[in-house]
Amino acid sequence: MKTKKTMHLLLWLLLLQISLSSSSHYIPPDNYLIDCGSPSDSTVDGRSFFADPHRTTVTVRPPSSKIFARNQRPSSDLPQIYHTARIFTYPSSYAFEIRRKGTHMVRLHFFPFEGDYNLSSAVFSVHALGFSLLNEFSVAARSLVVKEYLVDVKSDRLVLCFVPSMGSYLAFVNAIEVVSMPDSLVPEIVHMDGRLNYDNFLSNQALEIVHRINMGGPKITPLNDSLCRTWIPDDGYLKTVSSAESKYFGGPIVYHMTLSNEIAPGRVYRSAQVLRANEGSNITWVFPVDLGYKYFVRFHFCDIVSLALNQLHFNVYINGWCAYKELDLSNVTNGFLAYPFYSDFIVEPNARKELRISVGALDGNMVEKNALLNGLEIWKLNNSMASLDGEPSSSFTAMDGSGMKMGAAIEFFGAIVLIMLAIFPLVVILVKRMKARRQIGWTRLAIDGEK
Template identity: 40%
Template sequence: MGSRIMQLLSLCLYVSLHSVVTSSFTPPDNYLVNCGSNTNVSVDNRVFVADGIQPGSVFLSSGESVSVTNPNPSSIAAPLYGTARIFKTASAYTFKINKLGTHLVRLHFSPFVTEDYNLGNANFSVSANGLLVLSHFSAKKPVFKEFVLMADKVNFEVLFVPNGEEDGLAFVCAIEVFSTPDDFILDNGVKLIGPNGVQEFKDLRLQTLETIHRINVGGPKLTPFNDTLWRTWVPDEEFLVSKLTAKLANTTHPPNYQKGGASREIAPDNVYMTAQQMNRDNTSSGFSYFNVTWDFPVGAGSVRHFVRLHFCDIVSIALNQLYFDVYINEFVAYKDVDLSSLTFHSLASPYYIDFVVDSENSRIVRVSIGPSDLSNILRKNAILNGVEIMRIVNFVGIRAESKKINKWILVGSIVGGVAVVCLAILAVLVVLRSKRRKAKPRPAESMGWTPLRGFGGSSLSKQSIVTTSTSPGQNGYLALKIPFAELESGTNNFDKNLVIGSGGFGMVYKGVLKDSTRVAVKRGVRGSRQGLPEFQTEITILSKIRHRHLVSLVGYCEEQSEMILVYEYMEKGALKNHLYGSNLPPLSWKQRLEICIGAARGLHYLHTGSAQGIIHRDIKSTNILLDENYVAKVADFGLSRSGPCLDETHVSTGVKGSFGYLDPEYFRRQQLTDKSDVYSFGVVLFEVLCARPAVDPLLDREQVNLAEWAMEWQKKGLLAQIIDPNLVGNINSNSLKKLGETAEKCLAEYGVDRPTMGDVLWNLEYALQLQDSKEPSQDTNHTTPEVLEHEAVPTVYSCSSRTDGDIQDATTDVTSGEIFSQLVNKEGR
């Protein structure tokens, strides 16, 4: 009994101390106004004073205004919304600022109806500190607008301007203006995320921010009573793209605040004591490669948004267990987040990261978290505790429809604007003139790795792959170098309107070289070493092989801290876009088979064109591209590896690939073979047939993984029931049967039971013959075995030993025609 009493006393002591701590912040400026009222009102232990009670500190400037009271108090949403002040002309509240700096401004509105006024019909604009924050605003329900801005003048003015003529109205029910802590908004460390990668964003404190969302991820709604800055935090559930991917995490222990991290004014304790993490319980086959994603509506318009993400590692039991990646609007925002290092090697310590992003008219800001390649394969996880999204308001002075705003401000703005335009034109002329005088290009900056030189001196000369009749020649890799200036010119200075894709490496732009060659330009994040191995591997492989069904490397650039790869342009884009997720016309069954055959030819060449061969490691529908004639070409060789030597059965290497396509045997044993590509290709075959993603977490649990779901129907002999509706009635039954059997063999649990890509290719060509046949055979197997004998490689060379990531010499002069001669002549098998 005594022990129980002591526990209760300890708990009471903690609660009392916690209350003192959470209410410790006292704003130097703290103006709370109950507008249109003659009495004060208490809300969340704060007193809102009636406007006019304290002249000299809170007062109305000249202008016509009326006080009104809600005639239906039973419908009042909050005590602050019982009264309002109405303005018929431009009018302002002025506040004396004691400490210049960042302030929070909240404006409360409730559009109630009185005998003389309908506040729901009011349409007006509001400026704060001379900046337009609300334009043509109308409130249709009780709402408040919150802004974070710099108070840089002693007299801080909030100005209301009715829109319209004689009958125009503006109104407000309550106003809050108070100081924030000095570290609430900082200029340093803010990351600008967009098509050009991650850059530094400066002068954030000078921006005016309008709060759009404040989210307590994984937790309940938090009211101003629980927040030292009197904020409201709402749950994240309605914003989750797929609830199946997320799992709640929480703790009863208070956060371990560290100097240099977040404070209770950045976010309250309860935000950091709850979170969402990856729900690995709902993933099939033990896969851990997926993201947790939230979509936050932000309205229309191409504007920038400030995004603050809150983190606190409440899921790890030891340091350096949690590594994850953060994505915003599909761009990599922060790679390999390690909260242990960021919080000075402590667990459960709050931390936040600030970003600025462009909404690009998408109407949403998408935030995703996913596992990092640095984390242990068995402990891959990601976590998010809170999200704040604010619109960056343009620096535009309010226009005075009422004509009573000082006209000299307008005149001064016009004159100043003209002067700025003139200066800008002059600056452009000076720059252009200096460029014409500039004869020599600036020297290239090294990427921090051995430059690609001729075969004699480059470190990459030891990583040559298979070659065909086309070779880099005597100049080696230098022959493929393209000047940065040419790529900059060919993409209109990397115009975001020319972006045709994006991925982990960077953005892909449509471009034109000076010889009028159309190209796809893949640009890595400038100055970053992220993706360097993939960059080297792509150049190494694609510079030395050519095949009709492999995307060709046109060149590369490594100047000025850039990593850029230039490919032949593929007019029709990725196969995926022709199957689902776009408005493109559906492909016919014959087109789909021809595309699969082309991709299979490219993969077969990779696997058998040399003694070791090349394993792609990332086969999926987004890496199969189509040219203007729908000819398929395999792309993206950043994860490719040389295959095992003749005396080896596999390559031991870390697991790489894409969730949904990954070979489960490779995943379990970390032993890579060309049969891993065969498995991935089997998933693509079902993807082509069913026209749905390899993984769709929005579907029922048994349908989430395409490979598992389709295999169930295939084994029942009912595959025709799940095909793309556009194909119903247009597929020869024997052709469908042959493709289903081929895909089933590809998806065998063990690699030794899967066919080679040569076998797959033969079966696909036979499926195409069956589709073209007017009288198809009822027995699809009487002319050919389901799994054919492995093809002999025309020329074999010995392999030297190698380590993970290296691709050793294994060159041959065999052409694609020689390799595929056996495919058109059955006796060759």
């Protein structure tokens, strides 16, 4: 028995060493952080955003689309990337050279500050890699909006296209992030309704983050996440507040070889909402979503409450469907506590435009009734029209994997606009001359004998 305990301790220490080595900071091959419209670099959350225009690996098309705006009265707590913006008055694009193909995070920052342009009146669309990311999009005055996506880049360029809507003729962006993600972040195949879904490989789809939640803990900022993500508390989504109890674990979180802190930081696994004793049989959260899409849901678990193995068994539900029956965290983690585990599913929302997430104790189980959840991520998948934002507008054009077709179209459109602007004064002059000729009076010549 003593030898067995010693072996178990040695194995735990070995896993801890592997965990510490695997938790080293991730260095993305592609890491573009652009402070759009800014003539100088800026720093936000310890990260450097480069001035716009950036180095030669980023180009803006057409080259004439260099309209910048500056926030004349920024508040003292407003990050510097929201002090400036790049303005587009006709279809334009950013093109990023890609060093390593694969999954990339695209994060777009919008803040319509007051200035020479009424940015809150801008209505526009954003396209990339054949997907419509934003359609007829606008931002209310003084509202800060961040949109985050995952896309699979299969060529050596990623092109982001900004297309102002007819009637608005205005688009803008304050900052852009294009960053390589680890290959392990997005799986190829995900469970759907209890079956393996082979029809939709996630690598062929675009994903938009809708909710990223830290259960039972505080907000996690990009400073404390190796992939610079933001995790918000779950307080506003708890349906059964009385049945939930926040727990925090101060010990080490042991990552294993197949799971690193890029999946989720240790702060997510150190906190949890736990089923309160004698207060109901489940904990439920309700998250608003849009109809017409499927959603990729990732559950984060870590047993930080048990004092011994095999004490925690519970069910996991999505909209009443039992997604995971009799989950035993000691079993799925090969007999370890404080050991992260995550599980992925693809689901559809209910008729009320929501996803109801629950963890519940087993009925009649022999151990103490309990359940927990540490973290949750909900991603929207593009619909059948390759859109993440409703039906694509007429500006949306099918693109190949590199986005070159749209880039070429934007250059062509820009050239047409420049030509029209160049000949417009000549047209005005010609019209004025024609009108002047029509308005010249004439006098009837006198005929002999007439007075």
